Amino acid sequence: MKISTDLRTNVDNARMDxxxxxxxxxxxxxxxxxxxxxxxxxxxxxxxxxxxLVGDRLGNSRSFQDLAKYKTLVKRFMEEAVEFGMELNQSHHWTNDGQSRHLQVVKQVDEALLGLTEKVMSQEESRINILSSIGEIKGLLINLYM
Incomplete structure (x- = not known):
């Protein structure tokens, strides 16, 4: 009795498709x-x-309008970074000596923004201190999406 191989070939082609x-x-x-x-x-x-750009302008002018725009942009950046699937609220890391460490990046950015607001409100703060706060916030934001 001869076994037909035509049927077998059709089944294999269907699987490949x-x-x-x-x-x-x-x-x-x-x-x-x-x-x-x-x-x-x-x-x-x-x-x-x-x-x-707004941070540089804020460092030069120290106006409340620039501060409000800067804070709005930072908040929008954080919202979009979190919305796009980056789990940023809390991360878990291990130190070199084996202990666990929790990092809360978004909370740190909020605290840095509050500190910047206080520095701008007290007009006695030097431009260097304000620029260092702006640089710190920029570094935290870069950590969010890198």
């Missing part, structure tokens, strides 16, 4: 995810440039 379709879907999903991630990164970089 299913596998290639799922691979194409995965590749499309990965491409979309990479493109979306790239757009989010570009948006965060644009916000960071705006924060730098």
């Amino acid at each position: 299913t596998r290639s379709a799922s691979a194409a879907t995965t590749a499309f999903g990965e491409i979309m995810q990479r493109h979306s991630s790239k757009l989010h990164t570009q948006q965060l970089q644009l916000l960071m440039k705006d924060i730098e």
Whole structure:
């Protein structure tokens, strides 16, 4: 008795078509995810440039209007960074000696903004102290998206 191999070939072809379709879907999903991630990164970089410009202006003028705009931009940066899937509220790290350490980056940024507000409100603070606070906040924001 002869066994027909034609039927077997058709079944194998159907399996291969299913596998290639799922691979194409995965590749499309990965491409979309990479493109979306790239757009989010570009948006965060644009916000960071705006924060730098307003921060420089705040360092020179020390006006409440510039302070309010700076705080608004920083808050928007933090909201967008958290919204885009970066788990930023709390992270868990281990130190060199094996002890655990929790970092709360967003809380640190809020505290730094409050400190900057107090420095601008007391007009006696020097420009250097205000600029150092702005630099500290910028460093914390860079830590958020790097």
